[in-house]
Amino acid sequence: MTATVESTSGTRGKVPEVSKDAVLVALKILRYNPEVDDAPHWETYDIPALPTDRVLNLLHYVKWYIDGTLTFRRSCAHGICGSDAMQINGINRLACKVLVKDLLARKGKTTTITLAPIKGLEARKDLLVDMEPFFEAFRAVKPYLITYGNEPTRERIQSVADRERFDDTTKCILCACCTTSCPVYWTDGSYFGPAAIVNAHRFIFDSRDEGAGDRLDILNDTEGVWRCRTTFNCTDACPRGIQVTKAIQEVKRALLFRR
Template sequence: MEVRFRVHRYDPEEDATARYQVYTVDVDGDMTVLDCLNQIKWYQDGTVTFRRSCRSAICGSCGMLINGRNRLACNTRVADLEAAEVSVGPLPGFPILRDLVVDWDPFFAKDAAMKPYLINDTPPPDKERRQSPEEYSKIDNATLCIMCGCCSSSCPVVWNNGQYYGPAALTKAYRFIFDSRDTATRERIDMAGSEEGTWRCHTIFNCTTDCPKGVLNTQNIQALKRKVMLEKLGFTGTKLVFNVDPIYKEGEAQHEHEAGGIATRA
């Protein structure tokens, strides 16, 4: 089956504006978009530039705008797109360096602000710091994040406001704030609860829909909002307040991901 690929092209040294170039690829049944891009690069046009690494939806390198939605090129079968033409562009909202390659510095700066590592001031135990299955269930879904940027890049607030931390960084904050072993909750809440943090989320749900790993980004941000509010107002730990910690049921994330997978965005 021959499929037309409209690939975003932009060379900052030669092009005044970006353009799309059309390639035709003979697609076999299970070929992914990344396979097709490789075919284009290896056999048709070696100047096409894009990032890729693991081909297993683990490294998060090949996040792209494919037929109007952010997806991992290595995880998207061309046949599943059910389209005679496949449009491939760089992740929206990120500065474009060349063709399909975007600048990740602002993205990782926001991630770094959330201190994306376990902080625990207490002396380490003899073995590992342990969690109960219930404690882990609060962060299980958030740990699936592979930092591909599909969520932040699909958020209209990020497009408008470059200062907004975005769903990826906030999910990272969530992952450690709700981690029972972490003790730097207050530091992270000062960042996540700032005006450029959780409060800029308008529950558009693009980030949840477009996450290729099924991370419930929007839901995580809503849980963070409640947590931040209770922390700021000094209600944490009192028995007057209902428990705001989310516990996702088994399979819920996958179900939402699949439901979002067939949705389209205007």
């Protein structure tokens, strides 16, 4: 279950001792509380951090020791659940996977790390966005095995080669990094987006599935795969290394040659 880290209390906890190996980081966060703010604004927190700390650790430091009202999502903290997707220095990343040492400035200079919510989805509070439009597109492509006729009397056998055909797109963790890195999605949220297409791809090319035609019809819509402009933003943003642009092109090719 995804946990939303939120508190109405601004009470500070007892600050832990600072390690001699710590560096000073200026954590610049785009804050927004719809109950009191007319628009988002930047707030900066000076935080001691170890080079091996993750950006998520810095958010916890602010939450636990400076301002308990800071709001963001996180769950497993191991790059599997996809909950803590955000813009880190302007690039979509998972806060639990990015290390401070990879963002450090030149020696002798204070490192500034900027954090903002992912684009294209409504910011509800601070780094927390409304994920429902994203999941609505995901559900629309029927991301599950579809078969017709009688139930088989034994498991559906699949060759190693058939499994490898869609192996890459099974890695999606629905973090929305790819979809919210897409300029088309920013400007028109009705576009299905890369993540939905990736999850359709996973079943379109599954040899056991019989619903590929339905999904291809869905993605042949004006808001489907043809909206993709092949900017490769989605592939660059994917924390799981999925070749998102390649998957989209394969779905386009399947549409062109399915007759």
